[in-house]
Amino acid sequence: xxxEPTPTVRELLAFYLDAGVDCALGxxxxxxxxxxxTIPAAREAAAPPAPPARxxxxxLPLIRGEPPPAPDAAIxxxxxxxxxxxxxxxxxxxxxxxxGCALRKTATQLVxxxxxxxxxxxxxxxxxxxxxxxxxxxxxxxxxxxxxxxxAAIGLDRSSAYIxxxxxxxxxxxxxxxxxxxxxxLPFIRRQIELVNPDVLVTLGNPSTQALLGTRxxxxxxxxxxxxxxxxxxxxxxxxTFHPAYLLRSPSYKRMSWQDLRAIAKVLAGVSA
Numbered sequence: 001x002x003x004e005p006t007p008t009v010r011e012l013l014a015f016y017l018d019a020g021v022d023c024a025l026g027x028x029x030x031x032x033x034x035x036x037x038t039i040p041a042a043r044e045a046a047a048p049p050a051p052p053a054r055x056x057x058x059x060l061p062l063i064r065g066e067p068p069p070a071p072d073a074a075i076x077x078x079x080x081x082x083x084x085x086x087x088x089x090x091x092x093x094x095x096x097x098x099x100g101c102a103l104r105k106t107a108t109q110l111v112x113x114x115x116x117x118x119x120x121x122x123x124x125x126x127x128x129x130x131x132x133x134x135x136x137x138x139x140x141x142x143x144x145x146x147x148x149x150x151x152a153a154i155g156l157d158r159s160s161a162y163i164x165x166x167x168x169x170x171x172x173x174x175x176x177x178x179x180x181x182x183x184x185x186l187p188f189i190r191r192q193i194e195l196v197n198p199d200v201l202v203t204l205g206n207p208s209t210q211a212l213l214g215t216r217x218x219x220x221x222x223x224x225x226x227x228x229x230x231x232x233x234x235x236x237x238x239x240x241t242f243h244p245a246y247l248l249r250s251p252s253y254k255r256m257s258w259q260d261l262r263a264i265a266k267v268l269a270g271v272s273a
Contacts, residue, residue: 071180074100075187082187088117088195091188095168101184103177107169108133113192114140115162120268122198123147124189125243126207127167127177138163143244147204150244150257154265162196164189166208182211194231200267201229201236205243213238219246224260239264 077100085091092112098104111128114137123139131141139147151161166189167177177185189212193201203209206219213227222240229238241260242253 071184074184075180078184079187082191085191085195088113088192091191091195095188098188101169101181103167103169103171103181106172109136111136111138111165111168111170113162113164114138115158116160117162117196119160119162119196120199121156121160121202121264122162122164122193122196122200123151123202123204124193124208124212125163125165125204127165128170129174130170133170138165139244142248146244146248150261153258154261162198164192166211177207182207186211190231193229193236194233197231197234198236200264201238202264203238203240205246208243209240213240215240219243223256224263226263237267 078098081094081098082091085094092110095110095112104110107128111132125138128138129141129143131144132138138144147163148157151157166182167185168188171177171181193212201212203212206222209215209219209222213222213229215222215227219240219242223242225240227238227240229236239260242257247254247257
C-alpha cells in the first residue's frame with residue numbers, strides 16, 4: 001500500500017482555512033498534548049522560597065497606543081465614553097479609537113451597523129464573523145442572507161430595518177466573546193439602541209438576549225415572549241428570537257422563528273400582540 005503523499009504548505013493552509021482556522025495566536029507552535037516537564041522532588045525541596053509578591057501599580061488612564069486597562073477600569077471608561085456620544089456618527093468615531101477592548105486589535109475593522117438609523121425595528125446579534133470582519137457590515141455571510149430572507153417575509157429589508165451586534169469586533173477564530181468583553185462593549189450597544197430609538201427591538205440568539213434583556217432563561221424559553229427594554233428615557237418593546245446561524249444548523253425551528261416574525265409585523269402594523 002502506497003503511503004499518502006506529504007501535503008504541501010499551500011494544501012495545509014487550505015485545509016486549516018476550511019476547518020475555520022484563519023488566524024494565528026502566537027509566533028511559535030505549541031504542542032498542547034505534550035506531557036509537562038516534571039521537577040524531581042530533591043530539586044523541589046532545594047528550591048529557594050519565592051520572593052514576596054510586589055503590589056501592582058494602579059491602572060493608568062485610557063490612552064490610545066498604551067496597553068488596555070484592567071477590566072473594571074475599561075468597563076467604567078466604556079460607560080463614560082458611550083454616554084458622551086450625541087449621535088450615531090460620534091459613537092462610531094469613538095469606537096474606532098477606543099482602546100479598552102483587546103478585540104479591536106485582533107479584528108480587521110469595526111463592524112458598527114447596517115440599515116436605516118430611522119427604522120422602527122432594530123435587530124441585534126452577538127458578534128461579527130469572518131465575512132462581517134472583511135466587509136465591515138453585520139450579517140453579510142450565510143446567516144446574513146437568511147436574515148434578509150426572514151425580514152423580507154414580513155415586508156422589510158435593510159432600508160427599513162437597522163442591524164447591529166452587541167460586540168462590534170470579531171473575536172479571533174469566531175470564538176465566544178468572554179463575559180468581560182461583553183461587559184466592556186455593552187455600554188456602546190445600549191447607547192446605539194438609545195440613539196436609534198426603534199419601536200421594536202429584536203434580539204437574535206441567546207447571548208444578545210441575555211446581555212440586553214437581563215434574562216437568564218435560554219433562548220428556547222425566552223423566544224416569542226415580549227419584554228420591556230428601558231433606555232432610560234423610553235421603554236421599547238423587545239422580542240427574542242433565534243439567531244439565523246442557529247436556524248441554519250437546526251432548520252426545524254424555522255417555524256417558531258416565523259411565528260416570532262409575524263408577531264413583530266403585527267406590532268409594527270399597530271396591532272396589539
